[in-house]
Amino acid sequence: MNSKQMGAGGVFFQIILYILFGLFTLTCIYPFYYLFINTISSNDLSSAGYITFLPREIHFANYVKVLSIPGLSQAALVSVYRTVVGTFLTVGASAFLGYLFTKKEMWGRQIWYRCIVVTMYFSAGLIPWYITMNNLNLTNNYLAYILPTIITPFNIILIKTFIEAIPPSLEESAAMDGAGYLRVFRSIIIPLTTPILATITIFSAVTQWNSFVDTAFLMTETKYFTLQFLLWRYLNESSSLAALIRSSTDMAASVANMQTPTSVRMTVTMIVVLPILIVYPFFQRFFVKGIMIGAVKG
Numbered sequence: 001m002n003s004k005q006m007g008a009g010g011v012f013f014q015i016i017l018y019i020l021f022g023l024f025t026l027t028c029i030y031p032f033y034y035l036f037i038n039t040i041s042s043n044d045l046s047s048a049g050y051i052t053f054l055p056r057e058i059h060f061a062n063y064v065k066v067l068s069i070p071g072l073s074q075a076a077l078v079s080v081y082r083t084v085v086g087t088f089l090t091v092g093a094s095a096f097l098g099y100l101f102t103k104k105e106m107w108g109r110q111i112w113y114r115c116i117v118v119t120m121y122f123s124a125g126l127i128p129w130y131i132t133m134n135n136l137n138l139t140n141n142y143l144a145y146i147l148p149t150i151i152t153p154f155n156i157i158l159i160k161t162f163i164e165a166i167p168p169s170l171e172e173s174a175a176m177d178g179a180g181y182l183r184v185f186r187s188i189i190i191p192l193t194t195p196i197l198a199t200i201t202i203f204s205a206v207t208q209w210n211s212f213v214d215t216a217f218l219m220t221e222t223k224y225f226t227l228q229f230l231l232w233r234y235l236n237e238s239s240s241l242a243a244l245i246r247s248s249t250d251m252a253a254s255v256a257n258m259q260t261p262t263s264v265r266m267t268v269t270m271i272v273v274l275p276i277l278i279v280y281p282f283f284q285r286f287f288v289k290g291i292m293i294g295a296v297k298g
Helices: 004-040 043-048 061-067 073-102 111-120 126-135 153-164 169-174 183-193 194-210 212-217 227-236 238-247 261-295
Strands: none
Touching: 004 261, 061 073, 061 212, 061 261, 073 183, 073 194, 111 153, 126 194, 126 212, 153 183, 153 194, 169 183, 183 194, 194 261, 212 227, 227 261
16 A cells, blocks of 8 residues: 555654654664674773763673683583474474374373473472472583473464364375374474474574573583573672683783673673674564464464
């Protein structure tokens, strides 16, 4: 519909709508932009609060120094490991269980489904959770990052609802050709559920990447620390960390670029947030379709 067909009122409404959405977009983007320009600007000016819209005295020494912090590369590998493996297993298990729960011939289908759903509403609490993890020897163990998240009730519900909207005739024709449940799941269900699987992948990846509480309670050895856990520690110890970095910096370096608590906090935060910002746009096109179809039956 062009501007002549809409009329003056319609054009004015669209202009207001674009302005509001533009302001909302800027509101969402600005915190990340503010964070970035402060990491590449003079640390003295950043600490004083003079960097608001444009970077000044641009440098990248903050990233070089922060990335050289002992243990950071190991923590990044742990975070990548738990995100990739944990997301893959979570999405796979959620998809298969969601598919099984749509089959009326599954033994005890309603009982098993209710047992999974009830865990969304009731929790034993932190202490029983820790005792259980400790009794299962999941302290100082990489499996502590993977096993507890494989069965996620919310994901299973979304996928089950999505699959129920697929015409049963597709599965029936495959069954008539001799396809079993695994073949139907692999050849029909997975290709048709790509939008909801991409949505679940986003949820799982963001959850895995941002998690640090399990590290704080279950891990005491540094080789198991995640990037988010180190971020939490560095944010609490940014002053001492900045002093440590300064002590290892060449004294001939510019005073304006010497590390400060503010520069350390912002740079570490930017490093942790950046991977998700890069990955998310690749899945975003599936997000709206997946979450809408998976949340509403019919």
